[in-house]
Structures are given as C-alpha cells and as structure tokens.
Amino acid sequence: MEEDIGPAGPGNGTQPVIRLEGVSKVYSLPFGDVIALDKVSLTIMPGEFIAIMGPSGSGKSTLLNLIGSLDVPSEGRLYIDGEDTSELSDDELTELRRDHIGFIFQQFNLIPLLNVFENVEYPMILKTRQSIRKSRKAHDLLMRIGLTDSMLAHKPKELSGGQQQRVAIARALINDPAILLCDEPTGNLDTKTGEVIMDLLKEVNASGKTVIMVTHDPDVATYASRKITLVDGRIV
C-alpha cells in the first residue's frame, strides 16, 4: 500500500476507508425524480470484504458508482480514503479512481487496442506518465495472478473469460489501490472458473486490500466478511 499518512493504513481500523453519511442519489427523469439511494449511511473499514446484495433496481450499482467516485451524491457526504468527494473536480475524482481504487467488471472491460501486458501497464502509465516499457511490476503481477509469458503479447479477445478476468484483476492492482471494487466479478464465468477468481480476490483481500463486491449470487457472497443488502435504495 502506498498511503503515507495512514488514515486507511494498516493501523487496524482506526480510520474507515469509506464513509457514507446520509447519502442520497436522485436521478431526474422527464416523468419525475427517481430516488436510487435514500439517505444511506455506511462505514467500511480497511481490510473488509463486503458483499453488496439486493434485487435489480435496489441501488447496488448506484452505490458502487458512488464508492468508485464515478459519480457524486445528490445529498449527504461520501469520504473515500479520507477525502470528501463532493468537493472534488472531475480531474480530482479521476485521479482518485486512478490511484486509490481498482475496478473489476462483469464484462472484464479490457482495452481491445492494447495487448494483455499493456492493459495491465496502462493505469501505471497514467499515473507515472512514463511511456510504455517492459516493467517488472506488471510482469510479476501477471505471473502471480496465474498467467504465462506466452499470453502477454495477445489481445484480450484471444483469451478465455477466466484469463481475461485475471488480467483485469492485475490491472486493478497495478497502482496499489486501497479499495477493490467488483461488479459481479463472476457473472460471465462458469462456476469453476468463478471459484478460482473468487479465491484470487480472497487472497487479495488477505493481503490487506478492502474488497467491495456487488453480486446477487449467494454462493459468491459467502466469500465476504460482511453482507450489505439494499432494497429500494435503503440498507436493510
């Protein structure tokens, strides 16, 4: 981890890594407002493994987008790694995502124009502003996550779903984020591959990262240390 002044550091939960205070998210539509999140308050401590559950339309994705600082609350306060997101500019939110959060999607969402190795390097290049060169860090990470050298030069589409998700995990970890956000990480994988990916996430969590995962698969949710269930935009 790279936090130097330790609010989310390994100091055994002194400071929450994520804190929501009465957070609401309202979408304005032509036929009236839709309340996606209704005054949600939530505290997540470093090192937790959270599963967010709930039926479709319950606000899971909205909550994940807010925590991922892809969006800001309509109301209330949201602190990520100690920072109040409502006061950040778009560029600052982007930097927050780049340096503190790793994303893992159901669709893997690798960049089709880049090969496996470049995909993993990409966020690091964004952060360090150095041009593409074979970095040891990306290579080590890919090897640790279970890929072989022969795969690195391939384009993502040439890999199996499980392999693509591994690459996505390596990409999410390359900048040493404090938080790993997973949106249905096993949703596009068969059960067996899904289990392997979940074991990998469990391992990442064990190394100290906070993992927050949206799922509606109860088996997958058993990997989590805490379950949060949303219904109609509220935690129940």
Add this chain to the structure above:
Amino acid sequence: MIFFELSQRNIRLNWLRSLLAVLGIVIGVAAIASMGILGNSLTLSVTASLSSVGDSVTVVPSIGGGGMGGPTTANEQITDRQVQQILRAAAPNDVVPVYSGVDRYEIGGDRGVVTVYGITPEDMAVLVDLADGVYPRTTGGALAGATFAENNKLKPGSRLTLGGETIRVVGILEEQGMGFDINPDFALIVSDRFYSHKYEQDGYDMVIVKVRDINDIDAVKDAIDRTLNRRGDDVVTVYDSRAILEVITEAFNQIALFTTAIGGISLLVAGVSIFNVQMMSVTERIKEIGIIRSIGTKRGEVLRMFIYESLILGGVGAGIGGILSFAGGYVVSIIMLQTTEYLFYPSSLVYIPYGIAIGLVVTLLSGLYPAWKAANLNPIEALRYE
C-alpha cells in the same frame, strides 16, 4: 505517449476509412497548393512580359493650365530648358524627348492617317527595336511600326508621302505590344529635325525617361516633379508605367486568389470527411472511452487521444499532399504556361507550406468537436453502452 500509441492503433485498425480521410486531405492540400502555385506563376509570367515597358517614366505637359482658373502659362509643350532640367533630375538614366502628332499619309494610291513620333535618331534605339533595316541617318528616313508596315506592305526602301512630303522607310520595327509611353506598332517614327522643321514645333509633346533600375522609379519621378512643378503649379504631369502595371498585376493576383479558393473548397470537403470519420470513431468506442475513463483517464487525456488521431490523419494527408502539389504545380504549369521556370520562385513554392498548414488547421478544427464529445461522455453511461 500511450495516447498517441492508442490513436495510432485505432487508425491502423480502421485503415480503410482512415485511408479515405487521408486521401481527402491529400487532394485538398494538393489542390490548394498547386492552384496557388499556378496563380503565382501566371502573375509572374504576365509581369515578366510586361516589365519591358515597366521601367519608364513619362513626362507630359499638364492639361488645362496651372493653378486657379486663368490661363497663366500656355504650357502645352515641354521646352528645351525643361528637358535639360529633366536630364539633370533623372541622371544617369536615359532621357528621350519625343514629338508626337498625327498626319495624313499616302502610299501608292492609299490614303490614311497615322501617328507620327519625332525622336533624335541616336535615341531611337533606347525606345524601339528594329526587325529589319537600319535606324535613319538622314532627316528623310523613317521607321515604320510593325502593324503599320504590314498593313501597307512596307519594306526598307519603300517610299510614302507624309503631309505632302516624300520620305523613305529605312527600317521596320519589331512588334512592341501594348506600351504605356508610346505605341509604335501603328505609327511612323521620323527624326526630330524632320518633325520640328515640317510642323514648325519647338516644344516636345512628352519626355520619356528609361529607368535602369526599376527600384529607382519613385525617386526619379519625385525628382522630376520637384524640379519642374516647383511653385506648386502643375506644369507637367509625371506618371510611370509601373503604376499601370500594378493594376494589371493586381487583377492577375485576384485570379490567383480565386483559383486557390477553388482548392480551398476541396479542402473543406476533406475537413467534413475527417469530422465524419472521427464521429464514427467516437461512437464506436463509447464503451472503450467508458473503460479508460473509469480506470483513471482524465477528460483532457481522452481529448488529446482523439485530437492526435485526427492530427495523424491530417499530418499524413497534408505531407503527401504537399509533395503531390509540387508535382501538380509542375504539370499544371506545363499545360497552362508551357514553362516551369516560375515554379521554383520562392513566391510559388511558399504555397506548399501554406497548403500543408491550412490542411493541418482544417483537420484540427474538424477533429475538435468529436474529441470534445468523447472527452465529455458520462463514464457511467459510456460503460453501460453496448
């Protein structure tokens, strides 16, 4: 930089439509630059053919007398004293005083009216060139203008009657084209002594100064004007053929501008095609834009990525277009002007960097909106886009 790398790869991935967009810019830049080269070559060639008459200053008596009403000085001719003044003012350039008038002539049985110039035989070579025969050595000899000689079938040795007196044609002039001082093609040139004796005229009708260095024209003009029009009266009018030439050159520059504008239209079309290609690129990659935005790419970086993309297209197109415009200018020059000598003038070649620069500006402008649109996509919606 990684964004440049991504732009490059996307262009390579969609190579066909990128190629077509590049082709549009190539044609646009080549058209604008070769049209510019052609227009400039045209102006240069016209100026060159006119510049033989572009080096003279003509002094004529002021019409309508000087000052406020009242016939002050009946200055309808230029006196010997004034010629001396002009000589001094215009030194070291050649000064040729000219009598000019119109008289009746008769050749065989044909009668007509002809312009007659009276010039000192020694000065004739300054103003006109011979096609045949010699310059007159006696007062009875005359030179016939090219067209006048041809119409009347005159040769050196032919005789004609001018105002009742017989004179001998000793030389035929080369065709001179349009002049701004004298027009010898339709005229007869006789010696000054013959003229002044026959028409009993002392003063000259005009004085022509041939300026050796064309850049001295204004200085010579001013010097004559200052010397002769000393008291604020307009004793003589001084004009130079260059001023008239400038009007003509201006007209040809307008034509050059017009042809370049036609090239500009094709570049505009090329700009639209770049815009179209970039809009397609953005629309196809909405999901990808969502991904890179969510994992930490800033708006400005997305913007740059798409600007690079259009600049690569524009840069390649403008570069090839620049090279082709040289070839195009060469071909068009040969067809239209039968010569390529004007192609290598800096004022012609400068149209190539102009064309390239305009091509780059057009692509940058066309790529701006698509890039802005890509940068300002909502990352959440872009991620959800299938």
